Amino acid sequence: MAAVAVHSAALGEGRPTLPYAEAGRPGSTPLLLVHGYLDSWWTFEPLLRRMPPGLHAYAPTQRGHGDAGKPPDGYLPEDFADDLVAFMDGVGIERAVLVGGSSGGVQARIVAGRRPDRVAGLVLLGVPATLADKPRAAEFWEAVRELRDPVDPALAAALSEGLTETPMGRGFLQTVVDEMLKAPAHVWRETLRGLLETDLRATLSGILVPTLLVWGERDPILTREEQQTILDAIPDSRLVVYEGVGHLAYWETPDRVLRDLATFVTDRT
Structure with missing residues (x-):
């Protein structure tokens, strides 16, 4: 198993400090793993601890989430995208393959569209084209639009369930819920509002x-x-379908995801 080191990156004046996990061997084109709504770097733990020597990954926790700084505002997708570029500057990444998981693919593709000079490739792992047509998102908005602290753990548990075809371990899912609960109510509300x-x-x-x-x-x-x-x-794009897999392939089949990432990175370099 790969060693996973956790550091922090100060993004500069007016931006929060972000914790980030790092795994793999420096020297290759880095992967920048971008988590989705209410997650933290921990959501990529199954990938990080299996990271092969040929890959080098950074997984920042985004503003408001996990142990990152929690400003009162700035939760639009473009705010998260700007933070990603500032993170790359802060840790000295010139170009990276951006890997967006779930809604994290939104800010990843914003960076890819606006700053192609910083992006060697884009990987979208179970990423929506839009959320506006999703009944599940609309229903969840009704649950969080008036949300106040402290957030009910049952709400976080309900959000984390049913996302994989293969059941995940109780300990892993409890950590996911614990990480969600580190985000205050205004982050739950304003981040989802921005996505919708x-x-x-x-x-x-x-x-x-x-x-x-x-x-x-x-x-x-x-x-x-x-x-x-x-x-x-997206002109230069292709799709890989994982049969028998649910929404979060990087939880359910991390080894396969890493193989596909390694092939994609090799083809880009």
Whole structure:
């Protein structure tokens, strides 16, 4: 198993300090792992502890989440995207393959579209084209629009369930819930508001870097047609379908995800 080191990065004046996990051997094109809504770097722990020597990954916890700084505002997808570029500057990454998990792929693709000079490739692991048409997202918004601290642990537990076809260990899922609960109510509310009110389809335009989509065919949230929407919008893109896998392939089949990432990185360098 790979050693996972946790550090912190100060992003500069007006931006929060972000903790980040690092694994793998420096020297190759780095991977920048971008987590989704309410997650932290921990969501990538199954990948990080299996990281092969040929890959070098950074997984920052984004503002408001986990143990990162929690400013009162700045939770639009573009705010998270700006933080990613500032993070790269702060830790000395010139170019990286951006790997977005779930809604983390939104800010990853914003960076890919706006700053292709900093992006060697883009990988979208179970990423939506939009959330505006998702009944599950609308229902969850009703639960968080008036949310106040402290957040009910049962709400976090409900959000983490049913995302994989193969059941995850209780200890792992409890840590995921514990990490979610580190985000205060205003982060739950404003981050989801940003995802719902931003035109996410517009963030697909202008992406010219090579792009790999990974989608589990048992995904309870995203459809195959939605992945086709992303393929149609990004010229140099291809889709890999994981049969029998749910929404979070990087939890359920981390070894396969790492093999596909290694092949993608090798093809880019």
